[in-house]
Amino acid sequence: MAGLQETFEKLMGKISDAAVDFTELEVMTFTGNVNGLVNTTGKIDWGALLQKAASATDGSTLHLVAATKLQLDGDSFHYRTNAKPEQIARLDELLKLHDESVRHSAEARQALITFMSDSLIKLTNK
Secondary structure, X not given: OHHHHHHHHHXXXXXXXXXXXXXXXXXXXXXXXXXXXXXXXXXXXXXXXXHHHHHOOOOOEEEEEEEEEEEOOOOEEEEEOOOOOOOOOOHHHHHHHHHHHHHHHHHHHHHHHHHHHHHHHHHHOO
């Protein structure tokens, strides 16, 4: 019993150390053109995305289409662009993608919380 509990406590510590935050879920959907976004390993440099777009010194453009922030206590915050479909290519598709991303992210977070809760219950019932 002590070994399993110790293992679970270590797991919880690692999750905490990784700064996993279950209290908020934030999804932002952008469209546009950001030059030089792919790094030398062929992967997107997400950290540089907003910085490059904000500076826009290289001709990059980035538009926030939608943003959603869900809090564990039930509060939610939403932003939708007021641009017209003719101003942003594929606007309706991007808004649908955003809504699906919010739903999938919330489901994934709930599944992880349920897994951790069930694991804790099983651990304490032994």
